[in-house]
Amino acid sequence: MAGSDDAAASAREDAAAICAQIASVFSAPSSPSPHPPARSALASEIAAAAARGGRVFVHGVGREGLMMRALCMRLAHLGLAAHCVGDVTAPPASAGDLLVASAGPGTFSTVDAICGVARGAGARVLLLTARPDGDFPRRQADVVAHLPAQTMADDEEAAEAGRPSSRAKLPMGSLYEGAMFVLFEMVVLELAQVLGQSPAQMRARHTNLE
Numbered sequence: 001m002a003g004s005d006d007a008a009a010s011a012r013e014d015a016a017a018i019c020a021q022i023a024s025v026f027s028a029p030s031s032p033s034p035h036p037p038a039r040s041a042l043a044s045e046i047a048a049a050a051a052r053g054g055r056v057f058v059h060g061v062g063r064e065g066l067m068m069r070a071l072c073m074r075l076a077h078l079g080l081a082a083h084c085v086g087d088v089t090a091p092p093a094s095a096g097d098l099l100v101a102s103a104g105p106g107t108f109s110t111v112d113a114i115c116g117v118a119r120g121a122g123a124r125v126l127l128l129t130a131r132p133d134g135d136f137p138r139r140q141a142d143v144v145a146h147l148p149a150q151t152m153a154d155d156e157e158a159a160e161a162g163r164p165s166s167r168a169k170l171p172m173g174s175l176y177e178g179a180m181f182v183l184f185e186m187v188v189l190e191l192a193q194v195l196g197q198s199p200a201q202m203r204a205r206h207t208n209l210e
Contacts, residue, residue, distance in 0.1 A: 017169050018178065025149040025179040033146055035132040038183055041145035042100065043190045045126045049098035050080055050195060057093055057123070059085035059114055060102035067180040068102055074188040077202040078195055085114055095122030101141075104151040104176040106131035115140040130176050149179040 026039075049056055056075055060068035068084070075082035083090040085099070093099060099118040103111045106129055115125045119140055127141040130151050152174045170178055192202065 014169065021169060021175055022149075022178050022182055025147065025175060026182075029148070033132070035144050035146040038128055038145040038147040039186055039190070041126060041143055042128070042183070042187045043194070045098055045100070045124065045143060046075070046080070046187070046191060047194050049096070049124070052096050054096035054098055054123075055081040055083060055091070055093070057083050057085050057090065057097065057099045057118070058101070059099065059111060061108055061110060063174075063177040064102040064104055064180065067177050067184065068100070070181065071100070071184040071188075074184065075191075077205045078188065078191055078197050079201070079205060093118045093121045093123040097121075097123040099123050099125045100128065101125065102128045102180070104130045104147075104149075104174075106133075112140060128180075147176065147179055147183060149175040151176045 029037075046056055056072075058068040058072045058075075059065070072082045072084050097118075099115065101111050101115050111127075115127065118125050119142075124143075125141045126143045126145055128145050128147055130147055130149050132144045132146045150173060152172045191197075192199075
């Protein structure tokens with residue numbers, strides 16, 4: 001019994017530490033930034049796309065991509081025309097549409113290329129990143145939204161430089177994806193108010209093919 005209690009206490013401590021680190025990502029910045037905070041940028045861009053009848057496309061790679069798919073699901077629950085880039089049912093992007101892409105470390109060659117295609121088709125592009133001043137070719141994004149969370153790239157750079165291991169408790173030193181999930185849920189709550197969508201309306205759009 002004592003072992004079970006110890007395990008439960010350890011789990012609570014780990015969960016509290018992880019949640020505290022994610023919460024710290026959303027603290028007020030210590031200095032002004034030229035880049036808009038991720039929550040306000042996402043909410044305003046998605047609401048604007050909905051108002052003009054545009055579709056919302058989302059894209060990310062790896063675990064970031066999984067979080068983007070979760071966002072896409074919630075946008076569909078809000079009644080928006082939302083699509084994941086790469087799905088066979090995704091239509092072509094065009095003027096009036098919005099692409100929300102994620103590149104936590106600042107750039108991925110595939111993400112950069114897809115953003116370029118979207119802009120070339122006339123769609124707006126919002127890039128979510130932990131490194132807004134990184135190497136991403138910003139001419140391919142209309143808005144660069146800052147989510148100041150540690151990524152695996154930060155952990156790798158620390159290891160290569162011989163610096164102490166990162167402070168992030170999550171595996172591989174990455175807070176970014178955990179912060180993405182929390183960010184997207186907050187954005188969906190805000191959009192539900194803006195778009196006048198009740199919890200019952202959102203639940204009614206959830207798939208029954210499960």
